[in-house]
Amino acid sequence: MSSIWVICRKELKGYFASPIAYGLMVFFAVIAGYFSFMATAIFVQRGMESQMMGRGMPMDLNEWVIRPVLMNVSVIGLFMIPMITMRLFAEEKRSGTIELLTTSPVTDLQVILGKWLASVLMYGAVLGVSLIGLVALFAWGKPDWKPMLIGYLGLLLQGGSLLAIGTFISTCTRNQIVAGVATFAICLLLWVLDWVTAFATSTGGKVISYLSVVQHFEGFSKGVLDTKDLIFYLSVIFFGLFLTSRSMESLRWRS
Amino acid sequence: MIKVEGLTKRYARMAAVDNVSFEVAKGQIVGFLGPNGAGKTTTMRVLTCFLPATEGRAEVAGYDVTTQPMEVKRRIGYLPETPPLYPDMEVCEYLEFVGRLKGVPKSNLKQRLDEVAERCSIADVKTKLIGKLSKGYRQRVGLAQAIIHNPDVLILDEPTSGLDPKQIIETRDLIKSLAGDHTIILSTHILPEVEAVCERVIIINKGKVVATDTVDNLTHRLRGSEAVTVELTGAPGADDVQRKLELVSGVSRVVAKEGRGGMLKFEVESLQGRQIRPDLARAVVESGWQLHELHSAAFSLEEVFIELTSSQAAGGAQ
Ligand SMILES: Nc1ncnc2c1ncn2[C@@H]1O[C@H](COP(=O)(O)OP(=O)(O)OP(=O)(O)O)[C@@H](O)[C@H]1O
Ligand SMILES: [Mg+2]
Numbered sequence: 001m002s003s004i005w006v007i008c009r010k011e012l013k014g015y016f017a018s019p020i021a022y023g024l025m026v027f028f029a030v031i032a033g034y035f036s037f038m039a040t041a042i043f044v045q046r047g048m049e050s051q052m053m054g055r056g057m058p059m060d061l062n063e064w065v066i067r068p069v070l071m072n073v074s075v076i077g078l079f080m081i082p083m084i085t086m087r088l089f090a091e092e093k094r095s096g097t098i099e100l101l102t103t104s105p106v107t108d109l110q111v112i113l114g115k116w117l118a119s120v121l122m123y124g125a126v127l128g129v130s131l132i133g134l135v136a137l138f139a140w141g142k143p144d145w146k147p148m149l150i151g152y153l154g155l156l157l158q159g160g161s162l163l164a165i166g167t168f169i170s171t172c173t174r175n176q177i178v179a180g181v182a183t184f185a186i187c188l189l190l191w192v193l194d195w196v197t198a199f200a201t202s203t204g205g206k207v208i209s210y211l212s213v214v215q216h217f218e219g220f221s222k223g224v225l226d227t228k229d230l231i232f233y234l235s236v237i238f239f240g241l242f243l244t245s246r247s248m249e250s251l252r253w254r255s
Numbered sequence: 256m257i258k259v260e261g262l263t264k265r266y267a268r269m270a271a272v273d274n275v276s277f278e279v280a281k282g283q284i285v286g287f288l289g290p291n292g293a294g295k296t297t298t299m300r301v302l303t304c305f306l307p308a309t310e311g312r313a314e315v316a317g318y319d320v321t322t323q324p325m326e327v328k329r330r331i332g333y334l335p336e337t338p339p340l341y342p343d344m345e346v347c348e349y350l351e352f353v354g355r356l357k358g359v360p361k362s363n364l365k366q367r368l369d370e371v372a373e374r375c376s377i378a379d380v381k382t383k384l385i386g387k388l389s390k391g392y393r394q395r396v397g398l399a400q401a402i403i404h405n406p407d408v409l410i411l412d413e414p415t416s417g418l419d420p421k422q423i424i425e426t427r428d429l430i431k432s433l434a435g436d437h438t439i440i441l442s443t444h445i446l447p448e449v450e451a452v453c454e455r456v457i458i459i460n461k462g463k464v465v466a467t468d469t470v471d472n473l474t475h476r477l478r479g480s481e482a483v484t485v486e487l488t489g490a491p492g493a494d495d496v497q498r499k500l501e502l503v504s505g506v507s508r509v510v511a512k513e514g515r516g517g518m519l520k521f522e523v524e525s526l527q528g529r530q531i532r533p534d535l536a537r538a539v540v541e542s543g544w545q546l547h548e549l550h551s552a553a554f555s556l557e558e559v560f561i562e563l564t565s566s567q568a569a570g571g572a573q
Contacts, residue, residue: 006355010341017343100339100400103303104356105328252306 007114032130085166147223154220164240338397342386
C-alpha cells in the first residue's frame with residue numbers, strides 16, 4: 001500500500017513540476033467557465049421568456065445548467081486523457097528508469113496502481129477546476145447537489161476507465177508522443193462512436209453502443225446512479241489495468 | 256552469496272548468455288570483464304530480476320531470482336549501464352523516492368540520505384535538479400541510489416564509464432570501501448580497473464565464461480610467460496626463420512608480423528617461466544642473419560584478454 005503511494009506521489013510531483021498540469025487546468029477553467037456561463041445565460045433568458053409569456057413553469061437548474069455543463073465537461077475531459085497518461089510508462093522506458101522500478105522490491109501491480117491513481121488524481125484536479133463555475137450557482141440558486149455529486153462521480157469513473165486504457169497504451173511504446181496520439185485516437189473514436197450509436201437500432205449497434213464509454217455517462221449526467229453503468233466503468237478500469245500488467249510482463253520477456 | 260548455474264538467456268534466436276556458471280563469496284568484489292556485447296549487462300539483468308533467464312538458475316543471498324524475486328530485490332543495489340535518473344527531480348528528492356521505494360523506513364531515511372550523500376560526495380549538489388548535473392555527478396547519484404538501502408549485494412554495470420581520471424580513482428576507492436559489508440559485482444571493459452579494484456575476475460566473451468580466477472593468479476600466470484619481439488634482416492625467407500626460431504628450446508609459438516623497411520619481424524612466446532632471449536639471439540647470429548632488435552614485450556593482462564576472447568571467437572566460428 002505504501003509503495004503505491006510512494007509511486008503515486010512521485011508521479012503527481014512530476015505532473016506539477018512541468019507546465020502541462022497548470023496549462024491543462026487553466027485551459028479547462030476557461031472552457032468549463034465559458035460553458036457554465038453560457039448555460040446559465042440561456043437558462044436565465046429562457047426563464048425570463050417563460051415568465052413573460054405567463055407560463056411560470058418552475059425551471060430546473062439541474063436540468064438546464066448542470067447537466068449540459070457536465071456533458072460538455074465529459075467530452076472535453078476525453079481530450080485531456082492523452083496528455084495525462086502519455087508519459088506514464090513511455091518515458092520510463094525511454095530513459096531506462098523502468099529498470100529502477102522493476103528491480104525495486106515492489107510488484108508490477110503496485111507500480112501500475114500508483115501511476116494510474118496519480119493520473120486519476122490529476123484528472124480529478126483538472127475536473128475540480130470546472131466545479132468553480134457550478135459552485136457559483138449555489139450562490140443565487142438552490143440546485144440539488146446530489147445529482148451534481150453523482151455527475152462528478154460519473155466523470156471520475158469515465159476518466160478512470162480511459163486513463164486505464166491510456167496507461168496501457170503508454171506501456172506499448174517508448175515514445176510518449178506516439179502513446180499520446182494513439183490514446184487521443186481512441187478517445188476520439190469513442191466520442192464519434194457515441195454519435196453513430198445514437199441512431200443504431202440493430203443488435204450490432206446496441207453492442208457498440210454498450211461499449212461506448214461516453215454512452216454510460218448519460219445516466220450519471222442526469223443524476224441517476226445505475227449499477228449497470230457503474231459495473232461497466234469498473235470493468236473497463238479493471239480490464240485496462242489488467243492489460244497494462246500483461247504488457248509490463250511481456251516487456252520483460254521480449255526486451 | 257551469488258550463485259549462477261548454467262544460466263542461458265536467449266533473445267529471439269541469439270544466445271546473449273550461454274550456459275554461464277560462477278559463484279561469488281560474501282564480501283568479495285568480483286570484476287566482470289568482457290568486450291562489447293559479451294553479455295555482461297544481460298547477466299546482471301537476470302541477477303537483478305529485470306530479465307527472466309531462459310534456462311539455468313541464479314541465486315542471490317540464498318534466494319532464487321525466479322521464484323523469490325521480492326527477497327532478491329530487497330537485498331540488491333543495482334546501478335544500470337545508464338543511471339536510472341529523473342531529470343526533473345532534485346537529487347535529494349530522488350534519493351528519498353528511491354529510499355522509500357526500496358523500503359527504507361521513514362524514520363531512518365534522513366540519516367541514510369546524509370550518509371550516502373557524504374559517501375558519494377554529492378552533498379554539495381543535493382538541492383540541484385538532476386537534469387542539470389554533469390555526467391560524473393549523475394553517475395555518483397546513480398551509485399548513491401544503489402546503496403541507499405544498504406543492500407547485501409551490489410551490482411554495478413560499468414560504474415566508472417564517462418568519468419574523468421580523478422573521479423575514476425575516487426569511485427574505485429568508494430567501491431573498494433564498500434567491500435566487506437557488501438558483496439559486489441562490477442562490469443567493465445577496462446583491465447586496470449579490475450586489477451585496481453577486484454579480488455576475482457570473470458572474463459566473459461560471446462556469452463561464455465572464458466576464464467575465472469583471482470586477479471593475482473591471473474596476472475601471475477600471464478606474466479609467467481614471456482613475449483619477445485625479434486627483428487632481423489639477411490634471411491632468405493620468413494618461413495625459414497620461423498622454422499629455425501621454433502626449434503629454439505623454450506619457445507612455444509612464433510608468429511610472423513608485418514616488418515618495416517625489408518625487416519622481418521616475429522613475435523615469439525616462451526613456455527611458462529623460461530628465459531629465451533639469449534638462445535634466440537644465438538640462433539639468429541649463428542644462422543648468419545643480422546639481428547636488429549630483440550626485446551621483451553611482457554605479457555600484459557590486456558593482451559591475454561584479447562587472446563582469450565579472440566581465440567574463443569575462432570572456436571565459436573568452427
Ligand atoms: N533487448 C535485446 N534484444 C535483442 N538482443 C539484445 C538485447 N539486449 C542485448 N542484446 C544482445 O545480447 C548480447 C549481449 O548484450 P549485453 O548488453 O549483455 O552486452 P554487454 O556485455 O553488456 O556489452 P557492453 O560492454 O557493450 O555493455 C549482444 O549481442 C546484444 O546485441
Ligand atoms: Mg553492457
